[in-house]
Every structure is written in structure tokens, then in C-alpha cells.
Amino acid sequence: MTQPITARSATDLLSLVPYLLGFHLDRGLVVLVCTGRSVELTMRFDLEMFSDNPVQVQARFCHLAARFEHPRFFLAAYSADRDEAESALAILEQVLELDEVIESVYTDGKHWWSRLCDQECCQRVPCDTATAAVASAVLAGSSALGSRAELERxxxxxxxxxxxxxxxxxxxxxxxxxxxxxxxxxxxxxxxxxxxxxxxxxxxxxxxxxxxxxxxxxxxxxxxxxxxxxxxxxxxxxxxxxxxxxxxxxxxxxxxxxxxxxxxxxxxxxxxxxxxxxxxxxxxxxxxxxxxxxxxxxxxxxxxxxxxxxxxx
Structure with missing residues (x-):
């Protein structure tokens, strides 16, 4: 995306993830690295990486994050297995200061749950795939395929x-x-x-x-x-x-x-x-x-x- 897109909430940011990746994700962990008001980098990790070698994942994440001045992070884990997703999120949260995290959420694709806020407004929030942010992204020429497999094909x-x-x-x-x-x-x-x-x-x-x-x-x-x-x-x-x-x-x-x-x-x-x-x-x-x-x-x-x-x- 080269044109400014405004995201005002976790729902907005989640709705934009497929357009930042280029495909819709149903399993994995995504990190948006932000500086100021811009998303500088979108990273995707397979959830298996967190159980197979969590220290290596933490090291790679820190190496990439260190390239940016005063970065903040939006973390989102996608899975039908909430425990698996939250375990992965916890591994990344361990290497971050609380004020560096914009939000850390688990989503099953239909709803999302915040790990930073336990208020009702941030728990089991419906995902919205037709936000104003998505409309702006589509108008700017962005698109998202149905899956990574489709992109590979x-x-x-x-x-x-x-x-x-x-x-x-x-x-x-x-x-x-x-x-x-x-x-x-x-x-x-x-x-x-x-x-x-x-x-x-x-x-x-x-x-x-x-x-x-x-x-x-x-x-x-x-x-x-x-x-x-x-x-x-x-x-x-x-x-x-x-x-x-x-x-x-x-x-x-x-x-x-x-x-x-x-x-x-x-x-x-x-x-x-x-x-x-x-x-x-x-x-x-x-x-x-x-x-x-x-x-x-x-x-x-x-x-x-x-x-x-x-x-x-």
C-alpha cells in the first residue's frame, strides 16, 4: 500500500492484515511493525515455529525490530486452537515492553479477543471484513487472495x-x-x-x-x-x-x-x-x-x- 489508510481500532487493523499480506490467513501469527503513524513492516510466522524453537523466533523478531527507531507492535495470532495461538503471542510479548505493544489479539477469524484488555469491549469482538479501512485499501489498488496456497499457485x-x-x-x-x-x-x-x-x-x-x-x-x-x-x-x-x-x-x-x-x-x-x-x-x-x-x-x-x-x- 502506498496511499495513506486510516485504521482507528484493532478491528480496523485486523481487517487490513490480508491486504498487507496479500492473502487471507486462517492460521499463523502476524506482527505489524509501526513507527509513528505508519506500518513499516508486516511479518508472518508459522505457529509451529513457536513450539519447535521459541528462542530462535524471539531472536529473529528482535533482530528485525531493532532496525526501526522507537517501533511499536500490533500482534495477531490466527488459529482455531486458542491455547496454541495465545502461547505463541506470549513468547513474543516476553521480549517486548508493555508500552511497545499497540495490541495483542487472538482471533479465530470470526471474533477477536484482546490479551491486554479484559473489558467486555475487547473480548469476543466480531471481525469486520468490510471496514472503511478495507474500502480505502481496495480503492488504492490492494487485493487479497483467498489463501497463501492460492498465491503460490x-x-x-x-x-x-x-x-x-x-x-x-x-x-x-x-x-x-x-x-x-x-x-x-x-x-x-x-x-x-x-x-x-x-x-x-x-x-x-x-x-x-x-x-x-x-x-x-x-x-x-x-x-x-x-x-x-x-x-x-x-x-x-x-x-x-x-x-x-x-x-x-x-x-x-x-x-x-x-x-x-x-x-x-x-x-x-x-x-x-x-x-x-x-x-x-x-x-x-x-x-x-x-x-x-x-x-x-x-x-x-x-x-x-x-x-x-x-x-x-
């Missing part, structure tokens, strides 16, 4: 049947790329295709496959990466999401990494993670993948992009 590429129907596009794309042996010519063509894709909200099948084939080389790939800017990151992500959905596995890793890079710039850590996970399955030694995975683990803020590449501001 969106980066899996075409089925074998779809690939058979795209053989003509693959052949034409390969021929076009072969007609541009010079790296600088390929970079120019990548810039042209990306610009067109952003302006037209997508490319034709042949052009999208051609783009994937061109970024197989490092120079053209980096040209596409350096064209990204935070204000247009969502459109870049949409373009590379389209490309990933069309190309076979052997062409997919560079587009997946570019999708992850654009998703990171857009603050969409869930999409970034799904794209990187599939890229890792296909080619764990790919160089750009390693860099992006380090950025994900360190929770590098998208604002760092302007420092890394000032011309992108």
Missing part, C-alpha cells in the same frame, strides 16, 4: 496443456531474441517491452515470452530491474506476474526473480516469497536469487532501493 507457470498451446509463441519469441545477438540491442528491446507492458497493463503472449527470453542474459535482466521504481512497482509486478504465468520452467527463473524484486518494492513480501520459493526449486544457484533471498531474510525496507540506485527515485 499464481506463480507456478502454465500447465502442460497450456504450454502445448503456447508452442507457437515460444518459437516466435526465441526467433525474435535470436535476431538480437548484441547485448545493448537486447537491453533496448527489454526497455521497450517493459515500457509498453506498463502502459498497456500487459503484453501479448509472444511479446511476454520474448521478454522472458531476453532477460535470460544478465545485462538485459538488470536493465529490467533498474527500470523499477517504487511508485510503479505494482505495475512492474503485474507485468512479471503475467510473464511467469506464460513461460516454461526453463525460462522462468529470471522472470520469477524480477517478479520478486518488483513485489519487494511494492511491499508485497508474500508474493516476493512465493516467487523466490519457486525460483529456488528451479535453480537454487542463480545469482540474483541469492541476493533477493538475503534481502528477504534481512527484511530490507523498499526505501533502500533509492539509496542503492538513486536514479530510480
Amino acid at each position: 499464481s506463480v507456478q507457470g502454465p500447465t502442460l496443456l497450456a504450454q502445448s498451446q503456447l508452442l507457437g509463441a515460444y518459437t516466435e519469441a526465441s526467433d525474435r531474441a535470436a535476431d538480437l545477438p548484441d547485448v545493448l540491442d537486447r537491453c533496448d528491446r527489454v526497455a521497450e517491452l517493459v515500457t509498453t507492458g506498463l502502459e498497456q497493463a500487459g503484453l501479448g503472449e509472444v511479446e511476454a515470452c520474448e521478454l522472458a527470453k531476453l532477460v535470460d542474459q544478465v545485462g538485459p535482466r538488470d536493465e529490467a530491474w533498474l527500470l523499477m521504481q517504487r511508485p510503479t512497482a505494482r505495475r512492474h509486478a503485474a507485468l512479471w506476474h503475467q510473464v511467469v504465468g506464460l513461460v516454461p520452467d526453463k525460462w522462468a527463473v529470471p522472470p520469477l526473480c524480477l517478479l520478486a524484486a518488483a513485489a519487494w518494492l511494492d511491499g508485497n513480501g508474500a508474493l516476493m516469497g512465493c516467487a523466490l520459493d519457486r525460483a529456488h526449486q528451479l535453480d537454487p544457484d542463480y545469482s540474483m536469487l541469492g541476493l533477493l533471498e538475503q534481502m528477504r531474510v534481512a527484511a530490507v525496507h523498499p526505501s533502500m532501493w533509492e539509496q542503492i540506485w538513486p536514479d530510480s527515485a
Whole structure:
């Protein structure tokens, strides 16, 4: 989300979590890291992590939180098992001062219960998925898929049947790329295709496959990466999401990494993670993948992009 969204209550913040994650969550623990009036980082933890290695979770949480000046935290645990959720919340609360916690809540998806306030107004409060905050988020272009599994499926590429129907596009794309042996010519063509894709909200099948084939080389790939800017990151992500959905596995890793890079710039850590996970399955030694995975683990803020590449501001 790049436009200001106003949340006035725990109900509002809970309603926004799916739009911050990119999908609806029914099990897990979410932490919103806030500074001033802004959500700087959204973290999601599997509940198993708290029972398997609570000290490691606490250490990772503290490491990430230490990057922010005077942060405050909104904690929300989702589960049908209240004891499991509250145990996880307690583990994080142990490393926080009380005044650092905006709210700590358990939710079963239908109601929420505060761990900080035992008054009736904060116990078994109905969840509202149609708050004014959600309306503002949707109007700003945010969306939330039904589950993380649905998000994962969106980066899996075409089925074998779809690939058979795209053989003509693959052949034409390969021929076009072969007609541009010079790296600088390929970079120019990548810039042209990306610009067109952003302006037209997508490319034709042949052009999208051609783009994937061109970024197989490092120079053209980096040209596409350096064209990204935070204000247009969502459109870049949409373009590379389209490309990933069309190309076979052997062409997919560079587009997946570019999708992850654009998703990171857009603050969409869930999409970034799904794209990187599939890229890792296909080619764990790919160089750009390693860099992006380090950025994900360190929770590098998208604002760092302007420092890394000032011309992108």
C-alpha cells in the first residue's frame, strides 16, 4: 500500500492484515511493525515455529525490530486452537515492553479477543471484513487472495496443456531474441517491452515470452530491474506476474526473480516469497536469487532501493 489508510481500532487493523499480506490467513501469527503513524513492516510466522524453537523466533523478531527507531507492535495470532495461538503471542510479548505493544489479539477469524484488555469491549469482538479501512485499501489498488496456497499457485507457470498451446509463441519469441545477438540491442528491446507492458497493463503472449527470453542474459535482466521504481512497482509486478504465468520452467527463473524484486518494492513480501520459493526449486544457484533471498531474510525496507540506485527515485 502506498496511499495513506486510516485504521482507528484493532478491528480496523485486523481487517487490513490480508491486504498487507496479500492473502487471507486462517492460521499463523502476524506482527505489524509501526513507527509513528505508519506500518513499516508486516511479518508472518508459522505457529509451529513457536513450539519447535521459541528462542530462535524471539531472536529473529528482535533482530528485525531493532532496525526501526522507537517501533511499536500490533500482534495477531490466527488459529482455531486458542491455547496454541495465545502461547505463541506470549513468547513474543516476553521480549517486548508493555508500552511497545499497540495490541495483542487472538482471533479465530470470526471474533477477536484482546490479551491486554479484559473489558467486555475487547473480548469476543466480531471481525469486520468490510471496514472503511478495507474500502480505502481496495480503492488504492490492494487485493487479497483467498489463501497463501492460492498465491503460490499464481506463480507456478502454465500447465502442460497450456504450454502445448503456447508452442507457437515460444518459437516466435526465441526467433525474435535470436535476431538480437548484441547485448545493448537486447537491453533496448527489454526497455521497450517493459515500457509498453506498463502502459498497456500487459503484453501479448509472444511479446511476454520474448521478454522472458531476453532477460535470460544478465545485462538485459538488470536493465529490467533498474527500470523499477517504487511508485510503479505494482505495475512492474503485474507485468512479471503475467510473464511467469506464460513461460516454461526453463525460462522462468529470471522472470520469477524480477517478479520478486518488483513485489519487494511494492511491499508485497508474500508474493516476493512465493516467487523466490519457486525460483529456488528451479535453480537454487542463480545469482540474483541469492541476493533477493538475503534481502528477504534481512527484511530490507523498499526505501533502500533509492539509496542503492538513486536514479530510480
